[in-house]
Amino acid sequence: MAIKLPLDVEQFKKLFVNRDDIYSVQQAAGSGYHKTDRPITEQTIKDHMLGKQTIGLYQLKNNTVKWALLDIDINKEVWSAPGFKVEDWEDKITQQAINIQKILKGRGMTGYRENSGFKGEHVWVFFAEAVSSHLVKSVFDGLFKDMKMIDGENMHIEIFPKQSSATDTGPGSLVKAPLGKHQRSGKFSKFIDPIDNIILVPNNVIDKAVNGLDNIFDNCAAFRNLRDEGIHSEHLTHEARLAIGYVFSNVDGGPEYIEDVLFSKLSDYDPVKTKKALSLLKEKYKPINCATLQSQGLCPGPCANIGNSSSPVTFFFKQKGFKNEDVKCVNRLDDLVAIDNGYYDTKGAMPEKISNFVLNLFDQVHIDDGKEPYTVFRGQIVNEENQAFDIEIDADDFSSADKLTGAIYSALGNSGTYIGDPVRIRHASNKYSQKNSVTIKKIFGYNENHSKYYTPSVLVTADKISSNEELIISMEGEAQAESLDMGLISDKDFEDLKKHIKADLLTLADFETTHSCLAHAMLPPIEPFVDTDDKTKYAFFLRGQSGTGKSFLMTALQNFYGTFPEDVVTWASTPYAIQRLGYFFKDTMFLVDDFKQANITNHSQMLQILQTYSDNTARSRLMSSGKAAGSWPIKGFLAITGEDTIGGEASNIARMITIEYGGARRDIDKGERVKRLKGLYKAFTPRYIQHILKQDKTEISDTRQKYLREFLKLIEGQPNDVRISRNIAILLTSYHYLAHFLWNKKDAEANIARLKIYLISLLGDVMGKTMEEKSSRRFWEFLQEYIAADKLQIAPDTTTFSMPDKRGAVVGFKSGKKTYLIHKVAFGEVQRLLKQSGEPLKHGLAAILHDLEADNLIKSATPTPRKFNGKSVRVIEVEFDEPDLVDGDN
Numbered sequence: 001m002a003i004k005l006p007l008d009v010e011q012f013k014k015l016f017v018n019r020d021d022i023y024s025v026q027q028a029a030g031s032g033y034h035k036t037d038r039p040i041t042e043q044t045i046k047d048h049m050l051g052k053q054t055i056g057l058y059q060l061k062n063n064t065v066k067w068a069l070l071d072i073d074i075n076k077e078v079w080s081a082p083g084f085k086v087e088d089w090e091d092k093i094t095q096q097a098i099n100i101q102k103i104l105k106g107r108g109m110t111g112y113r114e115n116s117g118f119k120g121e122h123v124w125v126f127f128a129e130a131v132s133s134h135l136v137k138s139v140f141d142g143l144f145k146d147m148k149m150i151d152g153e154n155m156h157i158e159i160f161p162k163q164s165s166a167t168d169t170g171p172g173s174l175v176k177a178p179l180g181k182h183q184r185s186g187k188f189s190k191f192i193d194p195i196d197n198i199i200l201v202p203n204n205v206i207d208k209a210v211n212g213l214d215n216i217f218d219n220c221a222a223f224r225n226l227r228d229e230g231i232h233s234e235h236l237t238h239e240a241r242l243a244i245g246y247v248f249s250n251v252d253g254g255p256e257y258i259e260d261v262l263f264s265k266l267s268d269y270d271p272v273k274t275k276k277a278l279s280l281l282k283e284k285y286k287p288i289n290c291a292t293l294q295s296q297g298l299c300p301g302p303c304a305n306i307g308n309s310s311s312p313v314t315f316f317f318k319q320k321g322f323k324n325e326d327v328k329c330v331n332r333l334d335d336l337v338a339i340d341n342g343y344y345d346t347k348g349a350m351p352e353k354i355s356n357f358v359l360n361l362f363d364q365v366h367i368d369d370g371k372e373p374y375t376v377f378r379g380q381i382v383n384e385e386n387q388a389f390d391i392e393i394d395a396d397d398f399s400s401a402d403k404l405t406g407a408i409y410s411a412l413g414n415s416g417t418y419i420g421d422p423v424r425i426r427h428a429s430n431k432y433s434q435k436n437s438v439t440i441k442k443i444f445g446y447n448e449n450h451s452k453y454y455t456p457s458v459l460v461t462a463d464k465i466s467s468n469e470e471l472i473i474s475m476e477g478e479a480q481a482e483s484l485d486m487g488l489i490s491d492k493d494f495e496d497l498k499k500h501i502k503a504d505l506l507t508l509a510d511f512e513t514t515h516s517c518l519a520h521a522m523l524p525p526i527e528p529f530v531d532t533d534d535k536t537k538y539a540f541f542l543r544g545q546s547g548t549g550k551s552f553l554m555t556a557l558q559n560f561y562g563t564f565p566e567d568v569v570t571w572a573s574t575p576y577a578i579q580r581l582g583y584f585f586k587d588t589m590f591l592v593d594d595f596k597q598a599n600i601t602n603h604s605q606m607l608q609i610l611q612t613y614s615d616n617t618a619r620s621r622l623m624s625s626g627k628a629a630g631s632w633p634i635k636g637f638l639a640i641t642g643e644d645t646i647g648g649e650a651s652n653i654a655r656m657i658t659i660e661y662g663g664a665r666r667d668i669d670k671g672e673r674v675k676r677l678k679g680l681y682k683a684f685t686p687r688y689i690q691h692i693l694k695q696d697k698t699e700i701s702d703t704r705q706k707y708l709r710e711f712l713k714l715i716e717g718q719p720n721d722v723r724i725s726r727n728i729a730i731l732l733t734s735y736h737y738l739a740h741f742l743w744n745k746k747d748a749e750a751n752i753a754r755l756k757i758y759l760i761s762l763l764g765d766v767m768g769k770t771m772e773e774k775s776s777r778r779f780w781e782f783l784q785e786y787i788a789a790d791k792l793q794i795a796p797d798t799t800t801f802s803m804p805d806k807r808g809a810v811v812g813f814k815s816g817k818k819t820y821l822i823h824k825v826a827f828g829e830v831q832r833l834l835k836q837s838g839e840p841l842k843h844g845l846a847a848i849l850h851d852l853e854a855d856n857l858i859k860s861a862t863p864t865p866r867k868f869n870g871k872s873v874r875v876i877e878v879e880f881d882e883p884d885l886v887d888g889d890n
Contacts, residue, residue, distance in 0.1 A: 017066075019061040021039050059172060068127075099150075104143075106262070242427075354421045360382065361377045363437075367439075370441075440473075462693035486683065541659065589636060654724050784880055811825050861876065
């Protein structure tokens with residue numbers, strides 16, 4: 001049987017082989033390469049990809065190249081040290097490669113990531129045709145030679161081509177060919193990005209990359225760092241944007257260039273505002289000088305490149321042929337001064353007072369909610385009486401003269417406040433403020449590859465549970481989500497807490513209730529590893545009478561993810577508020593309490609929340625400005641308590657697991673212990689998360705699959721059989737691992753078996769409810785009820801007759817011993833009556849007739865013509881559950 005190669009040989013040659021007359025062979029254990037003067041043949045390439053030998057490619061041919069390569073590597077003193085594990089560096093290396101790809105993308109080039117097979121990653125760029133090596137080296141050195149590294153002390157980057165041309169003494173540097181085995185590690189390299197449809201870089205893109213405007217970035221390290229930071233983080237401070245704008249708005253082609261290569265890459269890019277701002281800068285300001293850049297902390301100090309000049313704009317004009325003394329730069333910020341808690345503009349004959357206060361901004365806070373990142377400035381306004389007033393303003397509002405004026409008045413009041421020119425006040429504030437830059441993430445829970453779980457206070461990995469010193473996580477300003485957090489606990493206190501959970505918390509109600517509820521509460525830590533094929537979610541509903549203790553139990557369980565107050569989220573909140581808040585409960589249980597009809601202003605909107613939650617989507621809403629507000633899918637695992645039963649379509653019922661609260665005799669002492677100790681529950685969860693991270697993830701998925709097969713076998717062939725079986729299998733899988741964490745193996749297996757019996761009984765309950773809520777079933781049952789209640793009627797024969805006013809519309813008629821339904825009329829009338837109760841059918845007539853036929857409730861879904869009142873009508877023959885509905889005395 002032929003062995004499949006990772007890439008076609010011809011495609012390999014086309015992409016990677018430029019010089020084909022020589023190559024090198026990597027020696028055993030990766031000790032070096034031995035150059036051979038033999039040509040590269042098809043067999044050479046096959047042997048390389050099969051691991052029989054590992055070859056190195058020489059990049060230059062006639063001083064041209066077909067590709068460029070960025071090699072991200074760990075310093076030798078690090079990887080050669082005892083105890084080195086490449087796994088500890090994978091996240092940093094990956095992020096560095098992604099940063100490189102972003103910069104390339106900004107220049108119209110696509111980079112393809114390759115795992116080297118040892119300790120680093122390569123990023124490849126492929127050209128449509130051979131390009132001058134001198135040109136490529138110039139471009140790539142300019143982009144990446146001084147690139148900011150994720151860990152500059154322990155990582156570095158190599159850029160290929162290393163030489164502008166080959167020499168007589170050697171063919172230039174070589175690169176280990178991709179898709180081969182590394183002789184030191186024994187591992188094959190592989191491309192992380194697919195290369196079956198490579199985007200080749202045209203020559204004009206490379207030519208365009210050589211630009212006099214590039215010269216500014218190539219020669220000014222301060223500007224280059226700002227550019228890289230902006231592209232990597234998709235954000236720049238207001239001062240940084242101004243500094244770059246001052247320079248590029250004052251050179252030919254600069255505004256278009258900087259908008260294209262940088263400003264358009266920022267997350268808050270607005271083309272209209274950007275063009276306007278650059279235009280204003282050109283009208284009012286000359287290029288910023290180096291001294292001001294240094295005073296603002298944007299430049300570390302004088303550099304040799306600048307010589308006797310005073311601004312980064314010098315590098316543009318130097319390429320044009322100007323001498324240093326010809327380039328004059330003035331920074332209008334120099335005209336703004338702060339004296340006696342007021343700002344003055346000194347550019348005229350006499351100083352002009354522009355404010356009677358100073359605006360000191362201390363913190364520049366970047367807030368990343370995983371969806372719509374934004375920046376706020378925090379600081380103080382100090383008036384002439386030396387009174388200080390706190391101020392917080394969104395960065396976008398800060399850049400608006402009107403909104404900045406409003407914020408100042410809001411802080412100071414309008415009595416005696418003088419705002420001469422908000423634009424110049426903003427510039428003066430930028431000049432004198434020393435802002436501390438902070439990034440806050442409103443992203444609770446797992447990272448993208450589910451190897452770490454972040455909370456404001458705690459970081460959990462498979463190896464350790466520790467204080468979170470990696471990221472600032474804060475849900476400030478997000479109502480109940482502000483309480484999300486976890487804690488640390490000693491081993492002894494943890495064992496005592498486990499005993500309390502088993503003896504008190506899990507005995508507040510009957511076994512089936514409490515154990516099912518805890519299984520759902522602890523589902524978030526395990527769910528990412530439970531399913532790989534379907535990411536829909538179920539909603540957990542604990543139903544019971546008021547005062548039984550259901551809310552007490554579920555609010556206690558919410559404390560496994562933080563210390564929560566008693567006022568949890570309720571169904572009295574607006575649908576948008578519920579969805580937005582649920583977004584911040586990612587990887588936790590999200591409790592929405594007290595479901596009852598009196599709390600629901602719009603029943604259909606509530607059903608829509610359940611549907612979009614299950615599908616991991618959310619509806620947008622329209623703001624007063626006419627723009628669509630961002631959608632906020634509920635990321636938390638929804639838990640509901642309530643008195644009423646949630647109705648709706650069968651698909652909604654199938655999206656839920658409903659538990660009837662089985663309250664044992666109330667035990668006040670246990671309840672008091674739960675109230676007293678629930679503040680410690682958040683210290684239980686990190687231990688459980690670590691336990692899950694240590695598990696074999698394949699076994700978790702296999703456990704879920706085993707339970708799914710068992711449950712599906714019991715209801716296979718019924719509507720929504722897979723969805724219902726899957727939901728209950730996931731709940732039992734959660735309990736399976738939780739039980740083995742709480743109890744010894746024998747007790748755990750006994751409890752799992754006991755809960756499994758209960759969950760099997762739920763299968764029938766859910767299946768019965770979904771059948772009741774099928775549109776066809778609801779239509780059929782309500783049709784008969786409306787006929788019985790005289791809201792609709794069946795005519796006793798086919799002739800014209802008079803009807804008492806109190807009786808409803810005619811939807812069918814008798815003809816001999818047969819009953820016929822005027823199906824379109826019947827559907828319209830039933831739908832009209834159901835809409836009055838707020839629960840219309842969600843399916844069309846054709847689908848309903850098809851299902852009625854499949855369920856043997858009608859003889860055929862195909863209408864036939866019949867005479868009624870002397871006219872032809874299309875009808876279907878029916879046989880009602882109660883024949884008396886259609887006798888002549890009805």
